[in-house]
Amino acid sequence: MSIQATPAALSRFQEHRLFRLASGARGWVLPVALLLLWQALAQGGLIAVNVLPAPSAVALAGWESLRSGELVQNMWVSTLRALAGLAVGGLIGFGLGIANGLSRAVNDVTDTTLQMVRNVPHLALIPLVILWFGIGEESKLFLVALGVFFPIYINTLHGVRSVDPQLIEMARAYEMSSGALFRRVILPGALPSIFVGLRFALGIMWLTLIVAETIAAESGLGHMAMQAREFLLVDVVVLAILIYALLGKLADIITQFGERAALRWHPAFQKEGAR
Amino acid sequence: MSVTALRIYPRPVEADEEPVSGIALTLSGVGRSFDTKNVLSALDLHVPAGQFVAIVGRSGCGKSTLLRLLADLDQPSEGRIELAASGSAGAPARIMFQEPRLLPWQSVVQNVEVGLPVGLDRHDRREKALGFLDEVGLEDRAGDWPSVLSGGQKQRVALARALASRPGLLLLDEPLGALDALTRIEMQALLERVWREQRFTAVLVTHDVTEALALADRVILLDGGRITLDMEVPLPRPRRRGTAELARLEGRVLEHLFEANTARDEVAHG
Numbered sequence: 385m386s387i388q389a390t391p392a393a394l395s396r397f398q399e400h401r402l403f404r405l406a407s408g409a410r411g412w413v414l415p416v417a418l419l420l421l422w423q424a425l426a427q428g429g430l431i432a433v434n435v436l437p438a439p440s441a442v443a444l445a446g447w448e449s450l451r452s453g454e455l456v457q458n459m460w461v462s463t464l465r466a467l468a469g470l471a472v473g474g475l476i477g478f479g480l481g482i483a484n485g486l487s488r489a490v491n492d493v494t495d496t497t498l499q500m501v502r503n504v505p506h507l508a509l510i511p512l513v514i515l516w517f518g519i520g521e522e523s524k525l526f527l528v529a530l531g532v533f534f535p536i537y538i539n540t541l542h543g544v545r546s547v548d549p550q551l552i553e554m555a556r557a558y559e560m561s562s563g564a565l566f567r568r569v570i571l572p573g574a575l576p577s578i579f580v581g582l583r584f585a586l587g588i589m590w591l592t593l594i595v596a597e598t599i600a601a602e603s604g605l606g607h608m609a610m611q612a613r614e615f616l617l618v619d620v621v622v623l624a625i626l627i628y629a630l631l632g633k634l635a636d637i638i639t640q641f642g643e644r645a646a647l648r649w650h651p652a653f654q655k656e657g658a659r
Numbered sequence: 660m661s662v663t664a665l666r667i668y669p670r671p672v673e674a675d676e677e678p679v680s681g682i683a684l685t686l687s688g689v690g691r692s693f694d695t696k697n698v699l700s701a702l703d704l705h706v707p708a709g710q711f712v713a714i715v716g717r718s719g720c721g722k723s724t725l726l727r728l729l730a731d732l733d734q735p736s737e738g739r740i741e742l743a744a745s746g747s748a749g750a751p752a753r754i755m756f757q758e759p760r761l762l763p764w765q766s767v768v769q770n771v772e773v774g775l776p777v778g779l780d781r782h783d784r785r786e787k788a789l790g791f792l793d794e795v796g797l798e799d800r801a802g803d804w805p806s807v808l809s810g811g812q813k814q815r816v817a818l819a820r821a822l823a824s825r826p827g828l829l830l831l832d833e834p835l836g837a838l839d840a841l842t843r844i845e846m847q848a849l850l851e852r853v854w855r856e857q858r859f860t861a862v863l864v865t866h867d868v869t870e871a872l873a874l875a876d877r878v879i880l881l882d883g884g885r886i887t888l889d890m891e892v893p894l895p896r897p898r899r900r901g902t903a904e905l906a907r908l909e910g911r912v913l914e915h916l917f918e919a920n921t922a923r924d925e926v927a928h929g
Contacts (some may be wrong), residue, residue, distance in 0.1 A: 550756070550758060553732060553760075554756065554760040557732060558774060560773070568762065569762065649804045650764075650806075651806050
């Protein structure tokens with residue numbers, strides 16, 4: 385029996401769900417391969433255990449930490465802090481971005497100040513924040529909110545400014561009310577850019593939180609890693625780092641889903657459905 | 660697509676919608692200048708309600724500026740523009756741009772709903788919008804995103820949106836300029852048909868003399884911001900293409916256009 389891969393058959397195969405699943409999994413080939421290589425090198429004794437423990441040792445540490453409930457507790461605390469900071473900083477950034485995008489006057493008053501503050505690395509404020517808030521929840525909330533504020537602010541502003549002026553003119557010619565103009569023209573037009581800001585913000589959100597937790601916290605993933613360092617538990621340190629990677633990826637996936645749902649009209653998101 | 664495939668859109672029967680009466684236009688001494696450049700100067704023009712006027716001229720003659728003044732998207736530097744509704748009050752002036760200007764994030768039928776007057780409930784809006792889509796032959800594309808439509812289809816949606824607001828005056832800023840020749844002819848037939856049904860006043864701006872003659876009752880030639888020709892088009896409707904009478908009128912307009920140009924060149928060089 386011969387198998388002929390005609391173009392039609394090939395494209396039918398490409399439409400197949402298994403193939404789509406497989407091509408989605410392609411991105412995971414490299415990380416899994418690296419993991420296997422790492423395991424092999426560690427077992428072969430080429431990497432000293434006190435420098436970098438084998439993945440299996442990390443997995444074991446993860447399992448034990450999971451069983452004791454410590455890991456879940458720390459992840460939960462960190463996630464709550466991250467989301468709270470994102471909500472506060474994101475909403476302020478979104479609101480100011482919209483206001484400055486719509487109103488020249490508001491922009492003239494606030495933009496210079498915001499640009500100056502933006503150029504201060506927000507992590508440089510950690511000593512000050514500890515003096516202000518101690519190592520309680522406020523310090524983390526403040527830093528994360530400050531960190532996510534700018535990417536969301538800048539991209540919302542850019543999005544509002546770059547809405548097609550021809551569409552705005554059309555809406556005016558049709559005597560659309562200001563509310564409808566915002567809801568039906570400006571906000572949807574700015575949305576692709578706002579999503580770009582959100583994705584940037586998620587990266588900064590984790591980064592800020594972990595740094596803050598490493599320096600000034602009594603719980604959370606960063607705190608867990610720092611404690612492990614004190615007891616020379618390299619496997620737990622590595623475990624914490626891997627969890628950051630996974631959480632970051634997870635946040636990105638969720639945003640992508642949101643993006644796809646909200647931007648169904650966008651030609652860039654239609655290709656997959658049409659093919 | 661072949662010529663025989665040109666669609667003759669059937670007229671949908673809508674018992675509850677009586678035709679709107681048009682808006683009469685009067686311009687007295689209208690001028691518009693940008694900085695020191697006079698784009699329009701001392702323009703006097705009267706367009707009776709229900710007339711189809713075409714304004715023809717080369718690029719930069721001020722025809723689009725004039726249309727923007729009529730659409731209230733711009734204000735004249737001098738003179739007055741009066742719009743007088745004759746029958747049913749409140750019929751608005753609407754403009755169709757060269758680009759369709761559909762909202763890409765709203766479906767075709769939602770884009771048509773933009774034109775509907777406010778205050779209808781959701782169900783009514785959808786019903787009415789679908790009716791206007793049917794009018795332009797696109798009811799089956801109601802749920803699609805605008806980005807998957809062809810250029811001609813997008814302009815038909817834009818026309819449905821304009822019709823949905825029951826305009827007393829429809830301003831057309833070269834809406835067919837970007838379409839291919841066959842789609843243009845099809846759109847011209849559609850425009851003529853809806854105008855004859857609804858009797859709004861129509862002002863079409865175009866650089867295409869043939870298109871002006873195929874659609875308008877009256878052709879106005881604009882050159883250097885002034886009216887240089889105001890000509891009736893006494894042809895029966897629906898208009899037919901390629902007749903000797905049409906060719907004769909076209910010759911007259913073009914002759915006038917070039918004549919004015921030669922005269923101006925002589926002034927400039929002599």
